[in-house]
């Protein structure tokens with residue numbers, strides 16, 4: 631592969647290869663501070679048109695730990711503000727002999743479009759409500775680390791499924807690896823063709839969480855809500871917020887997950903977020919290892935320019 635645009639385009643052996651590489655990085659993470667030279671001489675640019683804490687900083691750390699020259703493009707002070715298009719911005723960065731371009735954009739398909747226009751490797755760091763492949767890989771790695779497998783697990787993904795690229799990438803990945811996936815959301819926040827995603831659909835948390843191994847909560851993406859129904863915070867928390875009473879429907883050893891950013895008291899009770907079964911901070915830690923694995927895998931396929 632020259633690009634990582636989505637989980638959809640990855641075969642199961644590709645996914646397992648990346649998870650195994652990331653697991654080695656994670657297991658050797660006591661050495662993570664030691665800089666390596668795998669990507670020495672390579673230039674990585676992080677081009678984020680949407681805000682990010684976890685993804686951008688972990689791509690930056692991952693690239694730096696592998697010895698790449700990493701630049702975070704500041705979109706608010708770039709010529710995008712003067713009307714330069716996404717494609718022209720990427721072509722300009724490509725002309726500076728960039729090797730790896732990490733892109734986040736509000737439009738679905740943005741990374742795929744750039745991949746057709748530039749010679750460098752393009753990594754999708756989130757494109758609208760479409761895909762967020764490295765998030766799905768780090769979620770799978772976290773689950774595998776705790777449960778030893780993905781196959782045969784029942785995984786409930788709950789909340790604003792309609793606007794979630796994380797949900798889309800995760801449903802695809804978990805299905806490829808043989809898990810049973812449930813989507814739990816109010817009907818107004820379930821995608822119109824959700825029945826074709828390969829998941830069981832639920833509109834009540836108590837039903838969707840029953841005996842599941844993993845509970846993954848998602849934030850309400852108010853910034854993407856236009857026509858659709860925007861629930862009140864109180865009402866939403868009452869019916870769809872993960873509190874201890876709803877969590878009791880899942881298996882006693884169920885893992886609590888959240889890709890972040892979290893809105894405590896809306897989709898998740900603060901005590902549940904900090905519960906002993908919560909692996910939310912470990913997901914963040916896995917993110918660096920997964921991004922190191924992805925950068926290395928793509929760099930291996932780059933011709934020297």
Ligand code: CP
Pocket residue numbers: 681682683684685686756765889890891
């Ligand atoms: N999970 C995730 O993508 O977080 P950020 O938006 O902070 O990168």
